[in-house]
Amino acid sequence: MTDYSMPELIARxxxxxxxxxxxxxxxxxxYTTGKIPDYQMSAFLMAVVCRGMSEPELAAWTEAxxxxxxxxxxxxxxxxxxxxxxxxxVGDKVSIPLAPLVASCGVAVPMMSGxxxxxxxxxxxxxxxxxxxxxxxxxxxxxxxxxxVGVVLAGQSETLVPADxxxxxxxxxxxxxxSIPLIVSSIxxxxxxxxxxxxxxxxxVGSGAFMKTKEDAETLARMMxxxxxxxxxxxxxxxxxxxxxxxxxxxxxxxxxxxxxVLRGEGPEDLVAVVLLLAEEMLMLGGVAxxxxxxxxxxxxxxxxxxxxxxxxxxxxxxxGNPDVxxxxxxxxxxxxxxxxxxxxxxxxxxxxxxxxGRAAVRLGAGRARKDDAIDPAVGITIHAKRGEPVxxxxxxxxxxxxxxxxxxxxxxLLAGAWEIADEPRPERPLVLGEVR
Amino acid sequence: MTDYSMPELIARxxxxxxxxxxxxxxxxxxYTTGKIPDYQMSAFLMAVVCRGMSEPELAAWTEAxxxxxxxxxxxxxxxxxxxxxxxxxVGDKVSIPLAPLVASCGVAVPMMSGxxxxxxxxxxxxxxxxxxxxxxxxxxxxxxxxxxVGVVLAGQSETLVPADxxxxxxxxxxxxxxSIPLIVSSIxxxxxxxxxxxxxxxxxVGSGAFMKTKEDAETLARMMxxxxxxxxxxxxxxxxxxxxxxxxxxxxxxxxxxxxxVLRGEGPEDLVAVVLLLAEEMLMLGGVAxxxxxxxxxxxxxxxxxxxxxxxxxxxxxxxGNPDVxxxxxxxxxxxxxxxxxxxxxxxxxxxxxxxxGRAAVRLGAGRARKDDAIDPAVGITIHAKRGEPVxxxxxxxxxxxxxxxxxxxxxxLLAGAWEIADEPRPERPLVLGEVR
Numbered sequence: 001m002t003d004y005s006m007p008e009l010i011a012r013x014x015x016x017x018x019x020x021x022x023x024x025x026x027x028x029x030x031y032t033t034g035k036i037p038d039y040q041m042s043a044f045l046m047a048v049v050c051r052g053m054s055e056p057e058l059a060a061w062t063e064a065x066x067x068x069x070x071x072x073x074x075x076x077x078x079x080x081x082x083x084x085x086x087x088x089x090v091g092d093k094v095s096i097p098l099a100p101l102v103a104s105c106g107v108a109v110p111m112m113s114g115x116x117x118x119x120x121x122x123x124x125x126x127x128x129x130x131x132x133x134x135x136x137x138x139x140x141x142x143x144x145x146x147x148x149v150g151v152v153l154a155g156q157s158e159t160l161v162p163a164d165x166x167x168x169x170x171x172x173x174x175x176x177x178x179s180i181p182l183i184v185s186s187i188x189x190x191x192x193x194x195x196x197x198x199x200x201x202x203x204x205v206g207s208g209a210f211m212k213t214k215e216d217a218e219t220l221a222r223m224m225x226x227x228x229x230x231x232x233x234x235x236x237x238x239x240x241x242x243x244x245x246x247x248x249x250x251x252x253x254x255x256x257x258x259x260x261x262v263l264r265g266e267g268p269e270d271l272v273a274v275v276l277l278l279a280e281e282m283l284m285l286g287g288v289a290x291x292x293x294x295x296x297x298x299x300x301x302x303x304x305x306x307x308x309x310x311x312x313x314x315x316x317x318x319x320x321g322n323p324d325v326x327x328x329x330x331x332x333x334x335x336x337x338x339x340x341x342x343x344x345x346x347x348x349x350x351x352x353x354x355x356x357x358g359r360a361a362v363r364l365g366a367g368r369a370r371k372d373d374a375i376d377p378a379v380g381i382t383i384h385a386k387r388g389e390p391v392x393x394x395x396x397x398x399x400x401x402x403x404x405x406x407x408x409x410x411x412x413x414l415l416a417g418a419w420e421i422a423d424e425p426r427p428e429r430p431l432v433l434g435e436v437r
Numbered sequence: 438m439t440d441y442s443m444p445e446l447i448a449r450x451x452x453x454x455x456x457x458x459x460x461x462x463x464x465x466x467x468y469t470t471g472k473i474p475d476y477q478m479s480a481f482l483m484a485v486v487c488r489g490m491s492e493p494e495l496a497a498w499t500e501a502x503x504x505x506x507x508x509x510x511x512x513x514x515x516x517x518x519x520x521x522x523x524x525x526x527v528g529d530k531v532s533i534p535l536a537p538l539v540a541s542c543g544v545a546v547p548m549m550s551g552x553x554x555x556x557x558x559x560x561x562x563x564x565x566x567x568x569x570x571x572x573x574x575x576x577x578x579x580x581x582x583x584x585x586v587g588v589v590l591a592g593q594s595e596t597l598v599p600a601d602x603x604x605x606x607x608x609x610x611x612x613x614x615x616s617i618p619l620i621v622s623s624i625x626x627x628x629x630x631x632x633x634x635x636x637x638x639x640x641x642v643g644s645g646a647f648m649k650t651k652e653d654a655e656t657l658a659r660m661m662x663x664x665x666x667x668x669x670x671x672x673x674x675x676x677x678x679x680x681x682x683x684x685x686x687x688x689x690x691x692x693x694x695x696x697x698x699v700l701r702g703e704g705p706e707d708l709v710a711v712v713l714l715l716a717e718e719m720l721m722l723g724g725v726a727x728x729x730x731x732x733x734x735x736x737x738x739x740x741x742x743x744x745x746x747x748x749x750x751x752x753x754x755x756x757x758g759n760p761d762v763x764x765x766x767x768x769x770x771x772x773x774x775x776x777x778x779x780x781x782x783x784x785x786x787x788x789x790x791x792x793x794x795g796r797a798a799v800r801l802g803a804g805r806a807r808k809d810d811a812i813d814p815a816v817g818i819t820i821h822a823k824r825g826e827p828v829x830x831x832x833x834x835x836x837x838x839x840x841x842x843x844x845x846x847x848x849x850x851l852l853a854g855a856w857e858i859a860d861e862p863r864p865e866r867p868l869v870l871g872e873v874r
Contacts, residue, residue, distance in 0.1 A: 008612070014486060043611035175484075
C-alpha cells in the first residue's frame, strides 16, 4: 500500500476536499494497526464532522472498517440471512420479539447488538436481565446456533470490525460521535460483517432518537441504502416515531416482559405495529413471503400459534438462560419498591417526551451515563398514559420500579417533566414516517 | 479552578457555540500540564479551525497561553519597549536591519524570533549564518543586553509561553495550523510575554504569505490589534505585498549581506521602504519622534551616520558572533558554486512569484521542508529581475549559489517557473496595502 502523509490527508478533508479509496483505506488500516496516532485520527474525525464525506469516501471507509478484522462466513446457510438494526430509542425493544418471530417463519437472523449508552437502552442489557442469558457467543457457536435455531441474539464479536471499536472509543472521548457518515460506517461495517443477504433498518426520528428531524433521518437512511447497494446487500429503511417511548415499558427486565407480551399476541399497539412492519419486510426480503399481505398472514399464524415465543424459548435455552421466564415472567428480576407518579391535572396527554423518560431511566439505574456504569436490570418505568390518552388528576401517569432511594429521587426530578397535559386531545401524529429503499 | 468535561467543551465548539474565559483557561492549562490528552486537544483545535473563535474567546485563549510560563519583567527599563513581528514571507529579512536601526534611535527592541519552516525563512536561521552568533539567550542576559545595547535578537526562551510550543507541535502534526485565531494567539502570546509597550506588525499579503488576500490579512490584523488593546498593549499593523520576494536576496547569509546593505543606506528600494515604514511607526510608538516626518528625519540621520550598523555590530559581538562581518561580508559563509538562470526571452517581468522562489530556496537547502531538516547557510538565490523590470533573452534572471548538485537541480526544476515575462510592462502594484490600528 502506498504511504501517505496524514497531515496532508487531514488538511484535504479540513478544506472540504475528497479522499480516494486508497487514502481512506490507508487511514483506517493505519489507525487500527497503531501507525496513525490518536491525535491525528481525532483531528481527522473532527474534520469529517465539520465537512462530511462523499458517498465514495463513505463506501471506502465502511469497506476498510469491515475488512479490519474477521467477517462471518455464512454461505453454507440454506436460509436467507436478514438482520434488523435500529438507530436506537427509548423503550425500543423491537429486536427482542422481532428476531425470534421472523426466525420462526423461516428467515435466518444473525443478530449482533450493542449495549445501552446515554438515554437509549441496549438489546444486550435487556437480554441479560434474563437469568443466565449469555451474549458472548463464539463465531463457531454463532454459526451452529444460527443453523439449528435460526436466530442468534449476540454481542459484537471481538474479532469482527476491530476498527469500529477503536474509532468509536476515540469518537466518544473527542465529541466526534454526531456525524451521519461516521454513524453510517459504524453501523454498516458491523452489519455487513454478518454476511447478510438483506438488512432492515428502523431509523428513529424525534426527541428520543439521535435523528431529531425527518430530513436528517432520511439522509442517514439514504446513505445506508447506498452503502448496502455498493456492497451488494439490499437495505430497506423505515423511519418511525421516537418522540415518545415505544410501548409502555422502559427498563431491562421491564422490556423483556413486554417483548414476551408481543410474542403472546398481547403487546401494546404501537410496539406491535413496528414489530410487524419490520417483520413483514424481513419475510419479503428473505423470500418466504411474496407480498406484504402474505407476510402479514404468515406472521399472524406464527403469533397465534406461539411460534415466535417457542423460538425465543429455544434461543434463551441455547444461550444459557432460564427458558422458564417465557411462561413465568415473574422469574425475571423485579424491583423491591414501586412508586406511582400521579397526574397533576386531568386532560389529555399532549406529549410524553422520549428523551426525558430515557434520561430519567438512566438516573433510576436502568441505563448508563458512562460506558462503565453498572446497571440494575430490575428497575424501570411503566407508562400508563401515552400521547392522546385521557388522564385524571391524582391517577398514575407511570409506575416506577426502584431499588435505591437516591436513584428514585433523581429519576423523579426529571420524570414528571416528560408529560404535557392539555385540555383537549391534540391531533394524532403518525407512528410510521416514511421509508427509503 | 472548576473542573469541566473536555468532550462537552469540544462539542460546544464543534456546534459553533462559545466558551467562557474560565473554560478556555481550563483547556490551555489542562493541555500544558498534561491533564488533557493530545487526542482531545487536536479535536478541539480542528473544531476551532472549522468554527473560529469569538474575540472574547481569543483574548482568553491568548492570556491563558501567555500565563502558561514565565513572562519578561522589563518595567525597570527607562526606554519604551517596542517590537516588530512579521507574519512571514520570502526574502523578508526586515527585522535584521530594522531592530538595530530603531534601537540606535533610542527605542528598546526586545525581539524574540523564530526559525524558518516551509517556503518562509526564519530570522534565527539567518542570524546564525553569522559565524559564532548565538540566539539562545538566557532571560538574565536578555534583560542585561537590552539595557546595554538597546536590542536583543534572540530565540524564544524555553520558559516563555510553553503552551505555544506544545500546541504548535500538535497543530503541525494535525493540519490545524491555518486558523486565524490560532495564529493570532500564537503570535500575540509570545509578543505580550516580552512585556512590550507597543508592537508593530507587518502582515504580509500574497502568494508567498500565509494570507493570500487583503481581506484575510485585515481580519488577522484587526484581531491582533483588538487582543493587544484588551491586554493594554498598542498594536499597529501594516499590510505589505508578498506576491514577489522582498529585496533581491533569498537565503541565510544572502539575507544578512542585504541587511548590511540596508544599514549602509544601500539596500534595494522595496526592502528599504518597508524597513523605514515600520521603523517610523516604532519611533512614534516609542515616543522618540512626534510625527512620521520627524521619525523619517531621525532615521535618515541614523542611516547616514551608520548608527544602525554600529548597533548591529554591538549586537553581534554581544551574542558571540564575529562583528567583522559588518565591514567584511565575505566573512559570511559563501557557496562553492554559482549558477545563472537565464531569461528565455526578452520583455518585462510581469510576475516573480514569491511562493515558487521560496519553495525553490527550500529545495536548494536554504530552508526546511520539515522541522528537523538541516539548512545550508551559504546557499541562496540572488534575484536580478523583479516585477516591472526589463529583461533580455539570455541575460540572468537570478544567480543561484549552491553546494550540492542534486539540491541545485531540484531548485532549478521550480525556479524558472517563478517568472512570467510579458511584452509590455504591467501596471505597478503597490508595496504597502493598508494599515490597521
